[in-house]
Amino acid sequence: MNWRRHNLKNQLANKLKRWMKVKKTKYISITVIVFGVIIAILFYNKAKMKADTANLKFDSYPVTIAKVEKKQISRDLQLVGTIEANNDVQIVAEAQGRVVKVNAQVGDYKTAGSVLIEIDGELKLAAMKAAQVNYEKSKKDYERFQALYKGNSVTDSQLEAAKLAYQSAEAQYITAKRQYEDTKVTTPISGVVTSRLVDIGDYVKMNSPVANVVDISKLKVNVNVSESDVFRMKVGDKVEVTTEIYPGVVFTGKIATISDKGDEAHTYPVEVDILNSKQHPLKAGMFGKVNFVSSTKGESLLIPREALIGSVKDPKVFVVDSSKAKLVNLTIGNTYDNYLEVLSGLKVGQTIVVNGQNNLEDNSRVTVIN
Secondary structure, eight states, X not given: OHHHHHHHHHHHHHHHHHHHHHHHHHHHHHHHHHHHHHHHHHHHHHHHHHHHHHHOOOSOEEEEEEEOEEEEXXXXXXXXXXXXXXXXXXXXXXXXXXXXXXXXXXXXXXXXXXXXXXXXXXXXXXXXXXXXXXXXXHHHHHHHHHHHHHTTOSOHHHHHHHHHHHHHHHHHHHHHHHHHHTTEEEOSSOEEEEEEOOOTTOEEOTTOEEEEEEEEEEEEXXXXXXXXXXXXXXXXXXXXXXXXXXXXXXXXXXXXXXXXXXXXXXXXXEEEEEEOOXXXXXXXXXXXXXXXXOSOOEEEEEEEGGGOBSOTTSOEEEEEETTEEEEEEOEEEEEETTEEEEEESOOXXXXXXXXXXXXXXXXXXXXXXX
């Protein structure tokens, strides 16, 4: 009896497993079919939208326009440059020896010819004195031989020998005097000592630097000007220089030099001279903003920068004519804030597209919305 019940249970369990397996397979099949239908619908819709878009044609594109006009512009130009000293001299020793005296400190103002450093010149002084004695003796001998020659007391060769001795002694004296004077190192310009490289007791070699002196009573500002702007300038033009150190203070100057040779960036060095101020003193090495104020102001043909198609190197705009947008090539000049100067390609009064041009092609129909 127990054996029959056990078999019956096994049969029922097997039937239940088969039924569950069939159900699971049906659910999976239904799920796959549903996903397949959804994907098919999505692809169908995408293809339909693409086809509709391809077949869609606009009769007219909405655009915003502006008139081409001439405007009064100021041709002022601002550039940042470095302020430099009018004269910047590195003082070198023309004699060698030990430093015995120092007459300059950093920050001292020295007039031209002032002695900055003294080198031991005792031996050179003695040599100069000996050369001076020999020179004076040779000079007197030559003068005496000249007098004797007039009285026919000496020959031509004796007079010539006296002359040569005199000239040789003079050259030796000049050399010895110069060598002694070189032991006193002087400044060739008036200015401020910015560095001193030796102290008492140091040994100085010939042509070694000992100090630096700058003249900042006048200053110069060096800037590089583009080729499109440099031809509007001339030597003597007035400029205004400002600095961040003295806000609101304007230093008046003028253009001193304009180089005829440009650098690799096609800019030209321009040097501006300004006077230093006692009330607002400037120092070499500071930054200065140079405002080139041209005396000529005029009208130029201008268009908004936003109307431009492409880059400034290959500029184009759309011109509206009889409800059609025509693509026109331009030649661009200077840039003024949000406006571009047009040198050729447009005329005053023409209408150009300033918004909506990205959807346009040459001869596209347009509708003005502004």
